[in-house]
Structure formats: C-alpha cells, structure tokens
Amino acid sequence: MATGAVWLSAALWIQTSTRAEVEEVLDARLAEAANMVSSLISDHRIAVAQAGDQMLPIPMSREASYSKQLSCQIWSLDGRMVGRSDSAPDVELTHVANEGYSRSVIDGEPWRVYTLVNKELGVRVMVGDSLAVRDGLVRDVLAGLLFPAALVLPVLAVILWISVARGLAPLDQLANTLRIRSSSDLSPLPDGPAPREIKPVRRALNTLFSRVASARDVERNFTTYAAHELKTPLSGLRTQAQVMRLSDDPEVRDRALAAIERSVDRTDRMVRQLLELAAVERSExxxxxxxxxxxxxxxxxxxxxxxxxxxxxxxxxxxxxxxxxxxxxxxxxxxxxxxxxxxxxxxxxxxxxxxxxxxxxxxxxxxxxxxxxxxxxxxxxxxxxxxxxxxxxxxxxxxxxxxxxxxxxxxxxxxxxxxxxxxxxxxxxx
Structure with a gap:
C-alpha cells in the first residue's frame, strides 16, 4: 500500500512537472515562430508593403508534426490583416494589442497566442496554437513516460512481495521457535545456518536468556537462603516461648526472654536488610x-x-x-x-x-x-x-x-x- 502511494505521488509529480516543461517549450516555440516571421518581413522575404489589398500567405515550418498546428497572422497597426498561414482562423487570434503571451477563445476553442509588435514596419505578428492540441501533446508525452512504468509496477510488486517474504522467513522461523518454547526454558537458541541479519538477533536473545537465567538463579538462591536464615531465629523464638510457658523458674524465664529479644533483633535486622537490598537493586x-x-x-x-x-x-x-x-x-x-x-x-x-x-x-x-x-x-x-x-x-x-x-x-x-x-x-x- 505504501509502495502504491509512492508510485501515485510520483505519477502526479511527473504529470505536473512534465506539463509545466512542455508548456514552457511550446511557449518558446511560439515566440521563436513570431520572431522568425518578423525577420522574414524585415528581410523582405514577405513583401508586406507591396501586398496592397491582397492576403499574403505565410509559410510555416514542416519539420515537426506540431509545427503544422501553428497558426500565424500579420496585422497592420491600424487593424488590417495583411497575411496569415493556411491553418490560421479568419478572425483575430487575440484582442490583446500589447506584446507578449495571452489566451483567447475562438469559436469556443481556447488558444495560446504570442504577439510581437514591429513598430518599424508597422505590423503586429501573432502566432498561436490550440490548447486542445497542446493537451494532446502533453497526454502523449505522459503516456510515453507512465505507460512503461504501469507495465513494470505489477512485476516490481511481485518481485518485492517475493523478496520480502523470503527475507522475513528466517524471522518467522525464529518467532515460531520462541512461540513453542516453555516459559521455563532459558537455554540458548540452537546454532545453525542463518542469514547475516538474523545472527545479531539470535546472539542478543541468547544473551538475554543467559542474563534472565542468572537473575532467576540468584533470586532462587536468595529466596532459599532467606527462608533458611529466617527459619533459624523463628525456630528459636518458638523454642524459647515454649520454655517460658513450661517453666515457673524466674531465672529460666528471664534467660528465655533475653533469647527471644536477641532472635527478634536478628530477625528485625535481617528483614530490614533484605528490604533495603531489594530497594537498592530496584533503584533507578x-x-x-x-x-x-x-x-x-x-x-x-x-x-x-x-x-x-x-x-x-x-x-x-x-x-x-x-x-x-x-x-x-x-x-x-x-x-x-x-x-x-x-x-x-x-x-x-x-x-x-x-x-x-x-x-x-x-x-x-x-x-x-x-x-x-x-x-x-x-x-x-x-x-x-x-x-x-x-x-x-x-x-x-x-x-x-x-x-x-x-x-x-x-x-x-x-x-x-x-x-x-x-x-x-x-x-x-x-
């Protein structure tokens, strides 16, 4: 899904950037064509002055298919058409008199026009093309760019799917091995062939198992020792309490009471230190x-x-x-x-x-x-x-x-x- 989103974003970016670049190139072609016609007029290859009331034909380059779509008109500064190309419409390409780019609509069709004003010759050269033709050209360019990518994308998706599945297979095996292990089994994972990426994970897990096993052994020994050490004074307390209960001799009872106090002191110190040890080891x-x-x-x-x-x-x-x-x-x-x-x-x-x-x-x-x-x-x-x-x-x-x-x-x-x-x-x- 993420890959698809990346491809869609790339396609939108390609479309936007390609359209902008194609528009820039086509605008440059309009200006180039207008300057070419103005140069022909200046070199008298197009005799505007001798045309009189006749409409001068304007030859356009036939080197590229797009050139056939360019339309050119020559207007005098007093508003009279003196020449046009075969593909140019009969009406004025644009009503904008200033030099530069402009947009116009002719018979319901949008046009992009470049106007060049030659004040020395008293003419205005207009070169334009239909935006519908431009859109078709942009679509052709985008199709040439995106169609191969659209064919490659499914193949690439399949290759990625297979590669990811094969790459994750060792992790799945490791997960299955850990899943079936008993909670009390802290033995190291068995050595064997494994991808380079899995070996650090296995080493880290083995290190963790070893540390947990050591901690468990320490806690088990700690519990055993603590139970044993607490058992001794508690047994002494019980014994001395029985002595006090069974004896009527004040001296015996005093000795038993002193022994009970010593056992209580020892037990109190041990419990206090056990709690303090636990607090120290948990301290963060x-x-x-x-x-x-x-x-x-x-x-x-x-x-x-x-x-x-x-x-x-x-x-x-x-x-x-x-x-x-x-x-x-x-x-x-x-x-x-x-x-x-x-x-x-x-x-x-x-x-x-x-x-x-x-x-x-x-x-x-x-x-x-x-x-x-x-x-x-x-x-x-x-x-x-x-x-x-x-x-x-x-x-x-x-x-x-x-x-x-x-x-x-x-x-x-x-x-x-x-x-x-x-x-x-x-x-x-x-």
Missing part, C-alpha cells in the same frame, strides 16, 4: 547534587544509638565546608550505613569506629578482628558472614554495599590494619 533514582559532608554526618547520627548500645565510640573526621558531588544520596547512604553498622557490630566493647571523608572518598575504620584473607573474594556475596559479625549478623550488609557502589560506579577497597581491625574505602567517581 537519578543523581543529584549532594553534600557528602552532610550525608556522612546524617548517617552517623542515625547509628549513634546502636553504637551506644554496643558501647562503641563512633567518631567522624570531615571538612568544615560542604563537599558537593553529583550522586544518588539514597544509594550512597545505603552503602555507608551498612558498612558503618557492620563495623560497629564487628568491634569489641570499648572500641572505636572512625568515619573519615577525604575528598570524594569515605574511609571507615574499626578495631574488630578484620576480614580473613580467604573471605575477601566472597565477602560481598549474600549471607556470607565474617568472624566478627556476631549472633545478629545476617551476611547482607556488604552485599548491599557492593550493589549500591556498582550502581554508583564507585570502587570498594578492603585494607587489613597492621594492628588488627578493618578499613573499608569507598571511592566515588565524580
């Missing part, structure tokens, strides 16, 4: 101008209650002025909070955790046992606990850190202190 927040100094102090202030409960001193070192950077405050705060919280839990009572802002790098130091070298490669994997994570550790803090820093295009570096403790450097890219 745009970056904005952020004051790193203010964000660091705000994050530390939120964790001072936890540090006080753990009897850990929380110190900060930052410039007195604002340090501005374009980043995502949500992702950066999530990374900072989890590193500082892990440092507090990993530090013994009476220890100190220091948070330092140096340019666009945040350094967190603690005085705990540090991360063993054998765990460094997988410490940012979900549910991987270090030796200092304690009973409330969920193994999610550093995985939240890794996910947030990846989205911030930042870098995480773990440095083991010479006197013990762990240093974590968060390098942000401006």
């Amino acid at each position: 927040e745009d970056s904005e101008q952020t004051d790193l100094t203010f964000l660091m102090h705000e994050t530390v202030a939120d964790l001072r209650v936890l540090a006080k409960e753990r009897e850990v001193t929380l110190e900060t070192a930052a410039p007195d002025k604002a340090v501005w950077m374009r980043t995502s405050p949500f992702l950066l705060q999530a990374a900072l909070r989890n590193v500082i919280e892990n440092a507090i839990h990993a530090s013994p009572r009476g220890a100190r955790v220091t948070v330092i802002l140096d340019g666009t790098t945040v350094v967190i130091r603690d005085e705990g046992e540090g991360i063993p070298p054998e765990l460094l490669d997988r410490v940012q994997t979900r549910f991987t606990r270090g030796p200092g994570s304690g009973a409330n550790g969920s193994g999610l803090g550093l995985s939240i850190l890794a996910s947030a820093m990846q989205r911030l295009n930042g870098e995480v570096k773990f440095v083991q202190g010479q006197d013990g403790g762990q240093t974590v450097e968060l390098k942000l890219t401006p």
